[in-house]
């Protein structure tokens with residue numbers, strides 16, 4: 688399923704409405720910059736979304752995280768906290784950030800996998816909603832083209848070295864992503880138009896194209912800048 692909105696604000700609003708409608712109890716937040724406006728809208732007391740959400744009953748996870756401390760400017764957790772979590776009545780113990788301050792990325796990944804299993808009481812968690820973004824190289828979460836993590840079949844969380852970024856990342860793997868009840872890609876901006884065309888119209892060659900929930904829904908939500916001429920909403 689693909690929905691193309693006139694602009695990034697309409698995209699964020701539609702994603703916020705979907706969040707309210709789906710009433711997820713377990714959510715993996717995506718990183719990067721795209722979801723920030725969604726997070727702000729969900730938390731804004733002057734918007735219709737916040738009061739319709741049962742914040743204290745939601746368990747929050749991250750689909751990926753940079754290998755930096757939680758207060759680092761690049762931290763996906765920090766962005767979500769500043770844009771949303773610090774402003775809404777979440778239950779602190781339900782906010783499961785990646786312990787990315789650990790100098791060992793591998794340990795961070797295995798610790799986070801344990802957190803996911805314990806918090807969901809499932810050996811292969813079926814998260815209600817996983818939000819994902821799309822990189823201009825076709826990566827999603829922190830699964831980059833050519834990464835060994837593309838072939839992971841057992842681990843739920845891994846810590847791949849990302850050559851192009853010269854850093855480790857911590858990421859949910861495809862077995863976990865594809866076990867979700869609902870996966871929603873949020874893609875915005877003209878800088879993504881080339882990769883969007885390849886990913887949504889071309890042959891399967893990018894990590895983002897391998898995200899296909901085995902027993903769940905897959906929704907691509909884009910703005911028209913990201914997929915020109917394809918406005919559908």
Ligand code: 6PG
Nearest residue numbers: 718719720721820821822827828
């Ligand atoms: C990250 C993300 C990554 C992101 C895409 C899109 O940690 O950066 O998880 O997969 O979703 O790179 O990023 P933008 O939203 O900033 O374009």
